[in-house]
Amino acid sequence: MKKRSWMRALLAGLGALVLLATMALGLGVLLAERKMQRFVDVPARPVAYRDDTASLERGKYLFASRACMECHGSNGTGRTFAEDGGLVIAGPNITTGPGGVVAGYQPVDWVRAIRHGVSPQGRPLMIMPSEDYNRFTDDDLASLVAYVRSLPPASGQGTVLKLPLPVKALYGFGAIKDAAARIDHSLPPQPPVPEGVTAAHGQYVANMCIGCHREDYTGGKIPGGPPDWPAASRLAPGEGSVMGRYPDAESLIALFRSGKRADGSAVKVMPFESLREMSDTDLRALHLYLKALPGKG
Template sequence: MTRGRRWLRRAGVALAVLVVLAGAGLFAGEHMAERRRTRVVDVPVQAVALRDDEAAIARGRYLFASRGCVDCHGAQGNGRVFIDDGKGLRIAGPHIAPGPGSVVAGYAAEDWVRAIRHGVNPQGRPLMVMPSEDYNRFTDDDLAALVAYVRHMPPTQGGKAVIEMPLPVRVAYGFGLMQDAAAKIDHARAPEKPVADAVSLEHGAYVANMCLGCHGAALAGGRIPGGPPEWPAAARLAPGEGSAMPRYGSAEAFAAMFKSGRRPDGSAIQVMPFDSLSQMNDVDVRALYLYLSNLPARSGG
């Protein structure tokens, strides 16, 4: 056998081995993804007293409109497709308002806490795309208010969550390269203590909890977990090179961006949930700006 033929044979064997290894990796990733998706997350749950008063329902209506709930569940609470890239990634939030098909119809008080704060269903399994890291720090009053509004929404019809992920995404999830909210949350963390609604650092820090899911625990930005590959990275909000905050020289400029979805130079900001952000009241937006503008710089970027 000539040297050239031996080289080709060895290359073919190597290629075959790589194909087998790749197939084994995909199979293992799929298997691990299913195990992760169906695992039971044991979380300590203390029920929050449900409320039905008008003040709670009004506060819950504001939170539902301004904290991202409408972006996934729709304005009527009957579910909404919020990702569909035409390449196999399709995700829809489920129907949570009263009426046929509501996935929360049988929820007890502690089940609402599991879903909102901990990202798991009543059986303890992960709610795959529920961004509970943003809501884990809700005060008891705000959690109860949000539930009050959802429970008193007009009845409608809807369906279950839709989670269709292409094979590479499923494999990435299986190997832990993507995490669901239940894997990222400190489930032993105590709820936030109430702070007065005011343009203050304390209230701004509380409002900023809604930014954690996309911008990261340190608000350093980066790839948005679970987002399609074509999505741009979330902006850095913390001080440091590349921070977006210096673009906004005043609270007014920051608030204008929340309403328009555009930077001060007129360029459009992609991906951010402006359907919700545009509904935030002036106190929340100004408190958030104050907090982000006063974050301490960290050594090392």
């Protein structure tokens, strides 16, 4: 009798845990749906359109080297960049062709989307990594917009975002945040930074690393990434930092050009299709800045 009572109590306990887990999952998914539809008020100031040759060339370089084509494809028509089990993420068509999402964009809408991760309707753009682009200068933002607006119209799809229920619940409970929740929207646009092999320019370039490596460059699990993605490396000084592998700019440039470490092993997650397009000036400045970061625990 005692054994039966013990088994009944155990089964009842397990049943209660399953019920609680199911309720928590359902609540997390509900919170996620509400969070995805929230209104995000941002103090966006429009940046005037440009179409001069210098801006178009600069915009083309930024589009190629700042990972825009990783999500939107080289022609801007959209691209699936994560597909793992129940997780499917695809960037949308950003041409003015069929299925494009930017046909009705006004100058301020480009600023909301790129700098703030917010749609023209004020909803969070779930997969737009605007934390990497929030510190774009007005010149660079205008140049990037100029190039995107110059892309030939072509057919493509809208955003695809399919999240496994546990991932969606984690988002709902705040364990995973969208870009609009991570950005300090009160910051003014970054002042122009002279291009050159300087720590100041390197800091500006390093803004593109924030989404994966965090603002303090300590790395860790990439928010919202598939479960089999490795953690982003620690770039800041301290235990586990990978910068010791790159004693000079040439070694970092070799990584970006090849996608392989000095020992020949491949880096799995970094978007080298875009990163290999970065100029030597940008990479030398980036190396200079990262090597000069103050020590952190």
